[in-house]
Amino acid sequence: MTPAPNLEPEALPCTRRQLLGWAAVAAGALTGPLVAPSPGRASVSAPAELLRRPVPSTGETLPIVGLGTYRVLDVDEGGLDELQPVLAAFVAAGATVVDTSPMYGRAEGALGALAERLGARAKLFLATKVWTEGREAGIRQMEESLRLLRADTIDLMQVHNLLDVDQHLATLAEWKRAGRVRLVGITHYTASFHGALAERIERGGLDFVQVNYSIGEREAERELLPLALRRGVAVLANRPFAGGAAFRRLGNSPVPGWLVERGVETWAQAMLKWTLGNPAVTCAIPATSKVGHLQENLAAGRGWLPTGEERDRLASELERALGM
Numbered sequence: 001m002t003p004a005p006n007l008e009p010e011a012l013p014c015t016r017r018q019l020l021g022w023a024a025v026a027a028g029a030l031t032g033p034l035v036a037p038s039p040g041r042a043s044v045s046a047p048a049e050l051l052r053r054p055v056p057s058t059g060e061t062l063p064i065v066g067l068g069t070y071r072v073l074d075v076d077e078g079g080l081d082e083l084q085p086v087l088a089a090f091v092a093a094g095a096t097v098v099d100t101s102p103m104y105g106r107a108e109g110a111l112g113a114l115a116e117r118l119g120a121r122a123k124l125f126l127a128t129k130v131w132t133e134g135r136e137a138g139i140r141q142m143e144e145s146l147r148l149l150r151a152d153t154i155d156l157m158q159v160h161n162l163l164d165v166d167q168h169l170a171t172l173a174e175w176k177r178a179g180r181v182r183l184v185g186i187t188h189y190t191a192s193f194h195g196a197l198a199e200r201i202e203r204g205g206l207d208f209v210q211v212n213y214s215i216g217e218r219e220a221e222r223e224l225l226p227l228a229l230r231r232g233v234a235v236l237a238n239r240p241f242a243g244g245a246a247f248r249r250l251g252n253s254p255v256p257g258w259l260v261e262r263g264v265e266t267w268a269q270a271m272l273k274w275t276l277g278n279p280a281v282t283c284a285i286p287a288t289s290k291v292g293h294l295q296e297n298l299a300a301g302r303g304w305l306p307t308g309e310e311r312d313r314l315a316s317e318l319e320r321a322l323g324m
């Protein structure tokens with residue numbers, strides 16, 4: 001087996017861009033790290049632009065609501081027509097971040113086909129994962145992702161569940177230098193591995209971490225998210241609706257008036273805004289197969305975001321509505 005790579009910070013010296021990115025986040029931590037949408041592009045009829053947050057390692061900013069693909073994009077050729085309007089509306093709204101995986105059945109291929117149909121590759125921030133053991137198997141899986149996504153470059157490659165993480169990070173350092181991936185991250189789907197994710201973040205060299213984070217799965221906010229913020233690691237928050245289970249638990253209570261006054265029209269938006277109210281979260285990635293749900297979710301990435309006491313109040317409202 002290839003020796004484990006040295007991922008200490010000195011092995012991956014920080015670039016000027018990284019320093020600028022961290023400086024942007026450090027400055028943002030005082031004032032809220034949201035980046036105002038570019039001025040002069042809103043019109044009376046068009047919705048406001050999506051809020052954006054910086055990726056600390058590069059300084060580039062991303063819209064704070066993205067799209068997950070688990071289950072919803074696991075479709076064959078015949079299912080693409082129904083999903084095309086979803087990706088078209090996503091791109092039209094200026095959203096970019098799409099998260100997929102070789103483990104999501106046909107999702108990578110469906111995403112690649114839709115992006116090609118829409119001529120949208122250049123507008124998307126493609127995130128996928130590697131989840132296998134061994135250097136050669138990892139390379140084969142990532143090559144296949146590139147093929148299925150019909151892409152020359154993956155924006156973010158994440159080592160899923162820390163499986164053979166040393167090996168894959170070594171390969172990814174090479175792929176980064178070769179321009180085949182732009183950014184590198186790690187993910188785990190269980191809170192019991194947050195300590196292991198934290199240990200990896202402390203070693204340096206990572207651009208992103210992806211974890212579950214919703215009102216129903218709050219564990220990440222204790223230590224992992226503050227650590228990511230401190231160490232300049234961007235965060236993808238997955239399962240913002242707890243995999244959709246939240247909708248089955250919602251009672252009939254209407255969204256409270258004080259939230260409606262702040263532009264929150266649905267409980268889905270309330271949940272997303274709560275997740276996004278944590279300044280460590282760079283982007284939340286709800287999955288949906290429906291244009292209406294997509295528009296609803298994207299709307300949560302505009303306008304007001306809860307902080308401080310308002311966010312606590314929102315949490316109480318959600319817990320009550322969800323019967324927690």
Ligand SMILES: NC(=O)c1ccc[n+]([C@@H]2O[C@H](COP(=O)([O-])OP(=O)(O)OC[C@H]3O[C@@H](n4cnc5c(N)ncnc54)[C@H](OP(=O)(O)O)[C@@H]3O)[C@@H](O)[C@H]2O)c1
Binds near residue numbers: 068071292
């Ligand atoms: N790294 C990891 O370990 C990991 C683990 C889990 C997930 N993920 C990523 O995170 C993404 C999101 O997680 P997830 O897909 O498990 O769950 P989720 O985003 O929390 O929930 C998705 C479900 O919510 C429904 N939904 C979406 N928007 C809605 C709205 N506005 N109103 C009502 N229902 C709505 C969707 O159904 P409709 O199609 O009907 O809208 C879908 O069934 C995944 O797709 C995947 O990309 C990563």
